[in-house]
Amino acid sequence: MPLNTIRVIDSHTGGxxxxxxxxxxxxxxxxxxDRVKTLQKNHENFRAxxxxxxxxxxxxVGALLTPPVDPTATAGVIFFNxxxxxxxxxxxxxxVVTTLAWQGLLxxxxxxxxxxxxxxxxxxxxxxxxxVRNVPSFRHAKDVEVEVPGHGTVHGDxxxxxxxxxxxxxHGKTLAQENIEELVDFSWRIRLTLESKNITGRSGxxxxxxxxxxxxxxxxxNSKNFxxxxxxxxxxxxxxxxxxxxxxxxxxxxxxxPSERWLQESIIGxxxxxxxxxxxxxxxxxxxxxxxVMAETTLVIDPNDPYRNGIPSVQQAISN
Ligand code: PYC
Numbered sequence: 613m614p615l616n617t618i619r620v621i622d623s624h625t626g627g628x629x630x631x632x633x634x635x636x637x638x639x640x641x642x643x644x645x646d647r648v649k650t651l652q653k654n655h656e657n658f659r660a661x662x663x664x665x666x667x668x669x670x671x672x673v674g675a676l677l678t679p680p681v682d683p684t685a686t687a688g689v690i691f692f693n694x695x696x697x698x699x700x701x702x703x704x705x706x707x708v709v710t711t712l713a714w715q716g717l718l719x720x721x722x723x724x725x726x727x728x729x730x731x732x733x734x735x736x737x738x739x740x741x742x743x744v745r746n747v748p749s750f751r752h753a754k755d756v757e758v759e760v761p762g763h764g765t766v767h768g769d770x771x772x773x774x775x776x777x778x779x780x781x782x783h784g785k786t787l788a789q790e791n792i793e794e795l796v797d798f799s800w801r802i803r804l805t806l807e808s809k810n811i812t813g814r815s816g817x818x819x820x821x822x823x824x825x826x827x828x829x830x831x832x833x834n835s836k837n838f839x840x841x842x843x844x845x846x847x848x849x850x851x852x853x854x855x856x857x858x859x860x861x862x863x864x865x866x867x868x869x870p871s872e873r874w875l876q877e878s879i880i881g882x883x884x885x886x887x888x889x890x891x892x893x894x895x896x897x898x899x900x901x902x903x904x905v906m907a908e909t910t911l912v913i914d915p916n917d918p919y920r921n922g923i924p925s926v927q928q929a930i931s932n
Contacts, residue, residue: 616913618662621714623707625903626882627848630707631662632675634715636911640690644681648690648728651676652697657921659692664922667911670694670845673704680726687712688726694925695843699729700774702852702884702899706742709734710903729774743900744852749773749860750894752814760801768802773856773897776813777839778806779823787826787838787879792846795879799824799840823854828877836877843925849901850878856897859888863895 618636640647680688691698730747768780799822820842839847862868888895
């Protein structure tokens, strides 16, 4: 049987990797929603082969390019990870724009990118930085009380920034790299509690990202976060959609004014710059960061390889 090959370009944005599939991925047709459904229903092996071990890792976010349906967009993209699919991905969008520029397909300027939750407007700056004007973001609920087993009561806001987040500030933890194992375990217990208590986003939406927040480690940084992603990997970047959700909460509390700059630090110290414009649905956030291309490679799917479709992630069951 012939070997199947998939060409990818790997980049990272603030330490968080994005693997853009540039050739060999499924050809999707129909409306954008149909494409997402087809990918989810018929191409699970593709997702797992690209993202899961042994070719990928839990932290990797994959990006499948597809021709846009929206005539104003330059490209369409569907993001996926070790357990499933993302609505939007901020660090991933910065990675996609950087990758397309690296291939010589995009010049500095404005480029609209279609995603499953709407079209975002990106700007590739001459410096190589990329800003992403995200989809409308909003806070759904404030100060929701959650009893975390083995810890006690915490409170958090439920907000949408392209994905659904539970943002918690009264966690009592130190957001530092040496505590990552503890932060993963604690955030995962919050996630399980939200599920067991049926605490959801709007219209029953699954809250699959947990964001712990604290003050920044330097005086000019507004806030630091630790974001646990759906498949139990933590975001090395400040999380573009998580920063958008944070901006929505700040705006709802009147703590940040339109156009005011917000510096959001990640658990490893990388920083996104954020700001927002008011919108009838909440806010339109813009986040800015920089990505670096790390590898251009061809994945080989050998039909004789028992792990050709990846090792299923142990987190798969809960996330589906
Ligand atoms: O940057 O939006 C983001 C993101 C979501 C999951 C990982 N990164």
